[in-house]
Amino acid sequence: MRGLLSNFKVGSVIAGLLLIVHNTVSSTSIADHEKVLPRDNSCENTATSRSCWGEYDIDTDYYNIIPDTGVTREYWLVAQNITAAPDGYERQILAFNGTVPGPTIEADWGDNVIIHVTNEIADNGTAVHWHGIRQQNSNEYDGVPGVTQCPIAPGESMTYKFRATQYGTTWYHSHFSIQVTDGLAGPIIINGPATADYDEHLGALFLTDWDHETAFDLWKNAERHGGFPLISNGLINGTNTYDCSGSSDAACLGTGKRFEMTFVQGKKYRIGLVGTQADGYMRVALDNHTFTVIANDLVPVVPYVTDSILVGGGQRYDIIVEANQTLNNYWLRAVVQGCNIIFNSNADNILGIVRYEGFADNTSDPTTTIGDIPNTCYDEGLASLVPHLNKTVGSAESEEVLDISWYYNILGGFIYHWTINSQNLQIDWANPTLVLIEEGVSIFPTDYNIYEITPVNEWVYFIIQDVSLLDAYHPIHLHGHDFYVLAEGPGSFVEGVTPINLNNPPRRDTAILHGNGHLVIAFYTDNPGTWLMHCHIIWHASQGFALQFVERESEIAIADFMAVNDTCASWDAYTPTERFVQDDSGI
Numbered sequence: 001m002r003g004l005l006s007n008f009k010v011g012s013v014i015a016g017l018l019l020i021v022h023n024t025v026s027s028t029s030i031a032d033h034e035k036v037l038p039r040d041n042s043c044e045n046t047a048t049s050r051s052c053w054g055e056y057d058i059d060t061d062y063y064n065i066i067p068d069t070g071v072t073r074e075y076w077l078v079a080q081n082i083t084a085a086p087d088g089y090e091r092q093i094l095a096f097n098g099t100v101p102g103p104t105i106e107a108d109w110g111d112n113v114i115i116h117v118t119n120e121i122a123d124n125g126t127a128v129h130w131h132g133i134r135q136q137n138s139n140e141y142d143g144v145p146g147v148t149q150c151p152i153a154p155g156e157s158m159t160y161k162f163r164a165t166q167y168g169t170t171w172y173h174s175h176f177s178i179q180v181t182d183g184l185a186g187p188i189i190i191n192g193p194a195t196a197d198y199d200e201h202l203g204a205l206f207l208t209d210w211d212h213e214t215a216f217d218l219w220k221n222a223e224r225h226g227g228f229p230l231i232s233n234g235l236i237n238g239t240n241t242y243d244c245s246g247s248s249d250a251a252c253l254g255t256g257k258r259f260e261m262t263f264v265q266g267k268k269y270r271i272g273l274v275g276t277q278a279d280g281y282m283r284v285a286l287d288n289h290t291f292t293v294i295a296n297d298l299v300p301v302v303p304y305v306t307d308s309i310l311v312g313g314g315q316r317y318d319i320i321v322e323a324n325q326t327l328n329n330y331w332l333r334a335v336v337q338g339c340n341i342i343f344n345s346n347a348d349n350i351l352g353i354v355r356y357e358g359f360a361d362n363t364s365d366p367t368t369t370i371g372d373i374p375n376t377c378y379d380e381g382l383a384s385l386v387p388h389l390n391k392t393v394g395s396a397e398s399e400e401v402l403d404i405s406w407y408y409n410i411l412g413g414f415i416y417h418w419t420i421n422s423q424n425l426q427i428d429w430a431n432p433t434l435v436l437i438e439e440g441v442s443i444f445p446t447d448y449n450i451y452e453i454t455p456v457n458e459w460v461y462f463i464i465q466d467v468s469l470l471d472a473y474h475p476i477h478l479h480g481h482d483f484y485v486l487a488e489g490p491g492s493f494v495e496g497v498t499p500i501n502l503n504n505p506p507r508r509d510t511a512i513l514h515g516n517g518h519l520v521i522a523f524y525t526d527n528p529g530t531w532l533m534h535c536h537i538i539w540h541a542s543q544g545f546a547l548q549f550v551e552r553e554s555e556i557a558i559a560d561f562m563a564v565n566d567t568c569a570s571w572d573a574y575t576p577t578e579r580f581v582q583d584d585s586g587i
């Protein structure tokens with residue numbers, strides 16, 4: 001095994017981890033993609049050679065070449081319904097193994113990962129999505145209820161299996177309704193080479209907006225009807241303070257703590273920022289320090305330096321922070337941006353603390369301030385996000401405009417819906433698309449919002465055009481692929497007039513659609529399956545802002561149909577007695 005684990009400060013990562021070397025569950029499903037690089041010298045990944053990775057390195061085309069480690073990492077996760085006070089306000093939350101964020105899933109690039117998920121939540125199903133993992137030929141483990149599986153019924157378990165074909169920082173989260181917003185999420189770290197050197201990898205850093213009501217209450221009372229409740233707070237890696245002085249609310253305990261990190265002067269730290277927000281866009285900055293960005297989502301980029309970085313829900317950035325300031329305490333900020341009609345009553349007080357080792361006062365709050373940083377929801381500049389691995393986008397086999405809009409279902413109880421391609425998505429958990437495909441169903445229900453892609457190993461372009469007139473920003477997330485961002489900006493995309501970039505454009509799985517604007521993406525049709533594309537604002541997804549790309553339907557093969565079928569059988573057995581019914585899109 002590689003030496004990287006020893007650089008990892010996270011003791012708990014090892015807990016619950018079983019390492020099976022040369023297990024039989026090897027890489028057979030993607031064997032055709034595997035080639036061994038002809039290299040006579042092997043280069044070790046160290047603090048001063050992060051581009052190295054044994055026989056492989058940062059130049060390896062990870063879309064075609066995956067290290068055959070022969071290692072399988074096995075984890076057990078338990079989804080629970082518990083009482084907790086992440087910011088010192090006690091409420092019902094949902095959590096994996098009792099913590100927010102949940103346990104870290106760690107693997108090396110090329111490893112097989114097996115995760116057993118048990119649903120101990122009393123009154124909800126669940127399903128876990130491994131965000132950003134391409135699931136090449138393992139569509140059935142993508143974890144979307146009603147799309148790739150039935151929900152896991154209370155008391156039941158499901159085992160997910162996938163190969164870590166990419167590397168970097170990502171996360172797993174429930175894709176069942178709005179559960180993720182109540183805490184059901186955790187980090188995934190896949191060790192691999194990097195585009196810049198660092199001394200220590202501090203792990204993932206979750207950026208979360210956090211209310212004192214449960215997401216399900218917010219949904220039923222406001223969001224379902226298109227309301228915009230004032231959100232109470234936000235969390236940095238699962239923690240923050242909340243001012244309970246003068247509050248007579250017994251749940252307001254005042255026990256919240258700031259997130260803290262200690263830096264040793266002179267060292268370079270890698271951190272994986274993960275946008276886990278329900279809807280708030282957060283701009284992250286560390287007073288007096290800059291960030292060197294080395295990856296967006298699971299794609300290494302040519303390093304660039306910035307004072308702050310805007311993280312939308314579902315986006316990830318791996319950054320390096322150089323501890324080159326004077327010994328002191330510094331504020332780490334996650335500032336909720338003033339766009340979309342998103343209100344957070346603690347928007348400027350979502351803070352963490354970085355303390356330099358050796359600074360005498362290591363208990364006080366920092367006194368540092370920050371100069372002007374932008375307050376916008378614009379995605380990071382396309383010109384900044386240059387993938388290290390240069391890929392050119394081929395000409396379009398097909399090109400389609402997907403309009404974004406909304407409507408109210410007034411007679412149906414004044415329910416708010418978003419639409420994409422003129423249709424809102426609403427799936428039936430008991431009849432996942434993948435099962436319909438397996439059963440040979442040729443016509444899908446209209447509200448499954450299916451877009452069929454038939455070209456094989458071709459480029460398809462999609463012009464996502466906001467015609468809602470609402471000036472709201474939407475982080476658009478695609479499952480099963482990295483997409484290429486050919487253009488984005490305000491206003492309408494005009495064919496032949498609006499410039500598009502095919503020469504190594506930004507490549508990632510979540511990009512922000514500009515308010516009243518356009519986002520033009522392309523991807524290569526190399527992964528048969530049914531892949532969701534949706535807004536990662538959790539409320540919008542529940543309001544139907546999603547479609548399914550059914551890619552190369554005739555070639556979709558479910559290697560392990562029994563796992564899918566068993567999960568459906570136990571879901572069917574559970575539903576006659578279920579306490580709550582589906583009241584959203586389902587995803």
Ligand SMILES: *[C@@H]1O[C@H](CO)[C@@H](O)[C@H](O)[C@H]1NC(C)=O
Binds near residue numbers: 015076
């Ligand atoms: C999660 O909790 C289960 C049940 O307590 C335990 O068996 C498992 O090891 C835990 N997983 C991790 C990754 O800590």
Ligand SMILES: *[C@@H]1O[C@H](CO)[C@@H](O)[C@H](O)[C@H]1NC(C)=O
Binds near residue numbers: 092122123
């Ligand atoms: C969580 O527990 C509370 C209290 O026991 C219950 O009211 C609620 O329905 C539970 N939530 C889920 C999702 O099971």
Ligand SMILES: *[C@@H]1O[C@H](CO)[C@@H](O)[C@H](O)[C@H]1NC(C)=O
Binds near residue numbers: 217
């Ligand atoms: C999930 O549980 C919550 C209670 O915590 C409830 O409000 C909601 O309706 C449940 N949803 C489903 C579909 O079970």
Ligand SMILES: *[C@@H]1O[C@H](CO)[C@@H](O)[C@H](O)[C@H]1NC(C)=O
Binds near residue numbers: 010101102104205237
């Ligand atoms: C955030 O929390 C996770 C565990 O939940 C931990 O592994 C990680 O190191 C923390 N991040 C930082 C930057 O300390």
Ligand SMILES: *[C@@H]1O[C@H](CO)[C@@H](O)[C@H](O)[C@H]1NC(C)=O
Binds near residue numbers: 288326328368
């Ligand atoms: C941080 O930067 C500001 C503005 O450049 C400067 O005035 C201040 O002294 C710096 N603080 C520390 C602790 O270095």
Ligand SMILES: *[C@@H]1O[C@H](CO)[C@@H](O)[C@H](O)[C@H]1NC(C)=O
Binds near residue numbers: 290305324
């Ligand atoms: C600190 O490091 C950053 C990034 O490496 C660099 O841009 C900046 O100039 C350095 N500042 C000082 C005071 O050395």
Ligand SMILES: *[C@@H]1O[C@H](CO)[C@@H](O)[C@H](O)[C@H]1NC(C)=O
Binds near residue numbers: 262360362
């Ligand atoms: C704070 O400083 C004291 C004295 O220098 C030291 O004993 C203690 O370990 C430090 N605490 C932290 C969290 O660094």
Ligand SMILES: *[C@@H]1O[C@H](CO)[C@@H](O)[C@H](O)[C@H]1NC(C)=O
Binds near residue numbers: 392503
């Ligand atoms: C990427 O590669 C192409 C083809 O080799 C080359 O023309 C182009 O300049 C490269 N682009 C970048 C941004 O390096």
Ligand SMILES: *[C@@H]1O[C@H](CO)[C@@H](O)[C@H](O)[C@H]1NC(C)=O
Binds near residue numbers: 561569
């Ligand atoms: C799937 O499960 C159903 C019962 O729920 C059973 O009738 C059917 O034969 C199963 N199909 C397969 C392929 O196992």
Ligand SMILES: [Cu+2]
Binds near residue numbers: 474
């Ligand atoms: Cu949205």
